[in-house]
Amino acid sequence: MKSAHAPARAAKHSDFFVELDGVTLDYGRGERRIKALGLTNLRIEQGDFVALVGPSGCGKSTILKLVTGLLTASSGYVYVAGREVGARAVRVGMAFQNPTMLPWLTVRDNIMLPLKIVPPFREQFRQKRKTEFRDRAEALLTEVGLANFGDKHPWQLSGGMLQRASLCRALIHEPQLLMLDEPFGALDQFTREELWAIMQDLWMKMRPTVLLVTHDLKEAGYLANRICVMRARPGEIIDDAAVPFARPRTIEMSYTPGFVSMTQRLRELIVAARPAKEAA
Amino acid sequence: MDAQIRRRLASALFIVGFFVLWEVLCRGFGVSDIVLPKPSQIIVTLVERMPALWPHALQTLYTTLVGFAFGIVIGVLLGVLIGSSRLAYDVAYPLLIGFATIPKVAVVPIFVLWFGAGTVPAVLTAMIMSIFPIVVNVATGLATTEPELEDVMRALHASKFDILWNVGLPRTMPYFFASLKVAVTLAFVGTVISETVASNRGIGDVMMIASSNFDVPLVFAGLLILAFLGVALYAVFSFLEARITGWAHRKNDLAMG
Numbered sequence: 001m002k003s004a005h006a007p008a009r010a011a012k013h014s015d016f017f018v019e020l021d022g023v024t025l026d027y028g029r030g031e032r033r034i035k036a037l038g039l040t041n042l043r044i045e046q047g048d049f050v051a052l053v054g055p056s057g058c059g060k061s062t063i064l065k066l067v068t069g070l071l072t073a074s075s076g077y078v079y080v081a082g083r084e085v086g087a088r089a090v091r092v093g094m095a096f097q098n099p100t101m102l103p104w105l106t107v108r109d110n111i112m113l114p115l116k117i118v119p120p121f122r123e124q125f126r127q128k129r130k131t132e133f134r135d136r137a138e139a140l141l142t143e144v145g146l147a148n149f150g151d152k153h154p155w156q157l158s159g160g161m162l163q164r165a166s167l168c169r170a171l172i173h174e175p176q177l178l179m180l181d182e183p184f185g186a187l188d189q190f191t192r193e194e195l196w197a198i199m200q201d202l203w204m205k206m207r208p209t210v211l212l213v214t215h216d217l218k219e220a221g222y223l224a225n226r227i228c229v230m231r232a233r234p235g236e237i238i239d240d241a242a243v244p245f246a247r248p249r250t251i252e253m254s255y256t257p258g259f260v261s262m263t264q265r266l267r268e269l270i271v272a273a274r275p276a277k278e279a280a
Numbered sequence: 281m282d283a284q285i286r287r288r289l290a291s292a293l294f295i296v297g298f299f300v301l302w303e304v305l306c307r308g309f310g311v312s313d314i315v316l317p318k319p320s321q322i323i324v325t326l327v328e329r330m331p332a333l334w335p336h337a338l339q340t341l342y343t344t345l346v347g348f349a350f351g352i353v354i355g356v357l358l359g360v361l362i363g364s365s366r367l368a369y370d371v372a373y374p375l376l377i378g379f380a381t382i383p384k385v386a387v388v389p390i391f392v393l394w395f396g397a398g399t400v401p402a403v404l405t406a407m408i409m410s411i412f413p414i415v416v417n418v419a420t421g422l423a424t425t426e427p428e429l430e431d432v433m434r435a436l437h438a439s440k441f442d443i444l445w446n447v448g449l450p451r452t453m454p455y456f457f458a459s460l461k462v463a464v465t466l467a468f469v470g471t472v473i474s475e476t477v478a479s480n481r482g483i484g485d486v487m488m489i490a491s492s493n494f495d496v497p498l499v500f501a502g503l504l505i506l507a508f509l510g511v512a513l514y515a516v517f518s519f520l521e522a523r524i525t526g527w528a529h530r531k532n533d534l535a536m537g
Contacts, residue, residue, distance in 0.1 A: 068434075068435045070435065092435045094435045100428045100432055102446075102451075103528070104450045104453070104527045104528075113446065114436050
């Protein structure tokens with residue numbers, strides 16, 4: 001399903017918190033030009049939780065980078081908080097598959113990094129780093145189950161612990177927009193399910209607008225309000241469906257017939273949209 | 281722990297053994313003092329001449345450290361510039377390599393021409409010797425910063441300076457300190473080269489005069505002082521490296537499952 005988009009737009013603004021309006025993105029030039037993202041329209045309400053699923057190379061991460069302003073669209077408009085991306089200072093949090101902690105800082109200092117950079121916290125960082133900000137970091141660490149690990153260094157933590165810390169870093173500055181690029185992708189099944197529950201709790205408490213990129217359909221179904229299915233070459237959104245289950249969701253719920261048939265439908269869509277196998 | 285003590289003991293024994301073998305060979309074959317003096321003789325010379333040698337040793341150390349300090353400042357500035365800008369990298373790197381490959385002995389006469397014989401050319405030689413490894417390492421450290429780390433920072437709307445200060449420079453510290461160990465020994469080489477060519481003070485000068493007087497034990501005494509100073513400087517920066525950038529050398533015994 002493609003959302004119809006209004007062509008005549010007098011002033012450049014959007015009524016949605018995030019909107020991609022006729023966006024395309026090409027990499028490279030001339031003959032070697034690659035269409036990373038075909039014509040894409042996407043609208044996200046404030047406080048929504050949207051998952052992007054699809055085969056690898058379908059431009060899921062590209063959409064995240066467009067919305068955070070790390071990439072600039074080749075054509076079309078990207079709006080965040082009603083204005084073109086970058087025009088308005090929106091607090092953004094990001095977490096990747098690789099936790100990317102700074103090895104020379106303790107876990108707590110790593111988590112407090114956004115407070116050191118982002119206004120309005122930046123100005124108060126010197127005064128509050130040992131008091132209010134420190135308490136806030138500790139509170140978040142407790143929430144993700146890392147209560148006594150603030151003074152450790154990243155190399156002393158396991159992969160799952162680092163990913164929890166990475167979530168804390170993405171959330172500490174109370175972002176309006178949270179970008180999750182396969183943050184649970186490298187974890188084992190049990191850690192992953194535990195982190196889904198934590199993520200859901202945090203989202204219900206703080207209500208940032210979330211864009212989650214994932215390969216895991218169960219993860220998308222558990223966490224998201226809406227699931228957008230993408231196909232590759234060129235990357236396009238081919239399906240956009242609401243997830244009807246009530247919150248808080250549980251792992252048990254993912255074994256109910258309704259949930260299973262939903263993930264089955266998504267899976268079929270992705271398989272059907274997979275590009276024909278290239279001649280081997 | 282036991283293994284560590286054994287390793288230290290082995291390396292100490294090796295050093296002592298080296299000098300013992302030297303002594304034995306000199307005595308056994310009756311080698312002339314003018315060709316190769318015995319270690320015992322060198323030490324005697326060193327002790328006897330110490331009052332005269334001491335100011336020269338200090339002079340060499342002083343020259344090296346001043347040149348090295350300038351080298352660090354200029355090296356870090358150049359390294360940051362080259363490492364954080366693609367353009368500066370492309371433009372400056374070939375020239376830098378050109379300068380680095382010039383044998384530094386060849387530059388000393390030019391410095392002497394400009395500044396006269398003495399301390400200044402020695403300081404400058406020490407400086408240009410030590411700049412190159414620092415520039416290359418700082419630039420490499422900055423240029424290899426993980427793009428994902430930068431993405432995290434850029435998504436927070438961090439300025440270029442924020443990224444440099446919070447991510448780039450701390451990440452570069454291990455590279456920087458590794459280069460200091462190399463650079464300080466090179467600075468030392470630079471000082472001695474310049475002192476031998478054109479100076480009236482310093483260990484390099486002492487050795488030059490001693491060798492023209494065929495005072496070979498004194499030449500070797502100078503060499504011993506140089507070796508001692510060099511090892512001491514290396515040890516100091518090695519210690520600083522371990523203290524400041526310990527995080528880069530992960531202690532696996534602390535890691536958790």
